[in-house]
Amino acid sequence: MEIYPSLVTVLTLFLYFILTINVGRARSKYNVSPPATTGNPNFERVLRVQQNTIEQMVLFFPLLWIFSLYVSPIWGAGIGGFWILGRIVYAWGYYQAAEKRILGFAIASLSSLVLLIGSLVGIILTFLK
């Protein structure tokens, strides 16, 4: 059953690979040479998408797996699918304008919050047994 969260994990990493490639492309497009990470707001938005996605992945992977372990791998993978959707909406929104990052961020954050609360409840119920 762990195959469902495994698939969600790999699809997330696939999305992240694309976001990283986008940072490299934005570096040349907006002419921001390493190690600089600031200087052009268009580049900074593309970089922020990638950095925020990593940050959220650090949160997301443990939650996905602990929820899958203590509650349900199918539900875990389903909520994880929503999280990926939210991150896609976030990325392509933020690429256009800073204000357009809100919707996707909310979808992904809500998914993470559901996984967090579910994991905590699942662990407590397992303790009580």
Next chain:
Amino acid sequence: MEIYPSLVTVLTLFLYFILTINVGRARSKYNVSPPATTGNPNFERVLRVQQNTIEQMVLFFPLLWIFSLYVSPIWGAGIGGFWILGRIVYAWGYYQAAEKRILGFAIASLSSLVLLIGSLVGIILTFLK
């Protein structure tokens, strides 16, 4: 037995959720609009707390689990509890002043180092068996 490191993992993510909310609140309090990440030292400290905590989580989760697997889940979770305590002391210290981040950072780093050395020893002993 994996329930103890699971609980420590979820509690860490819960702490991280709070630190992320604090960044959002500091953005409006100190008036730093996305995608900017610099410009006000008070905001920068709050952001650095969150970013440093993520960085340390990337280190902490694998160490916690490998230590729990090869040495002891109860000891792993216990040392992990110290790590969380250290990160709390770090965060609320750094929120006040840059110098006050040292104590908590030392507690958490020492916990990570113990987990790292223990994991390495545990793996080597398993190899030798």
Next chain:
Amino acid sequence: MEIYPSLVTVLTLFLYFILTINVGRARSKYNVSPPATTGNPNFERVLRVQQNTIEQMVLFFPLLWIFSLYVSPIWGAGIGGFWILGRIVYAWGYYQAAEKRILGFAIASLSSLVLLIGSLVGIILTFLK
């Protein structure tokens, strides 16, 4: 058999520990006080090495383990060893000059890409069974 990816994970964390110590040393050497993260290009390169390594670790650990689970732990650990080698070449190259980060980055990225494609194929084949 999970001992091989475990060993690669711990060695990666050991490398990361060294890179983090290097950031602290560069802070005092180039006189960049927290919370500042910019101001001296020499310091910025040392910081970028550490930050880029974390980013890549977030990608690398799940790939290493899912590949080890669905394809082969020995091959997973072997490709993971190349990844570590790439990150070492990257770090000590980037410490010297921004252009010298390319070779190591390419080795590590190629290793990650092989793990990603292998994981995806491994999961799909498991589904079909």
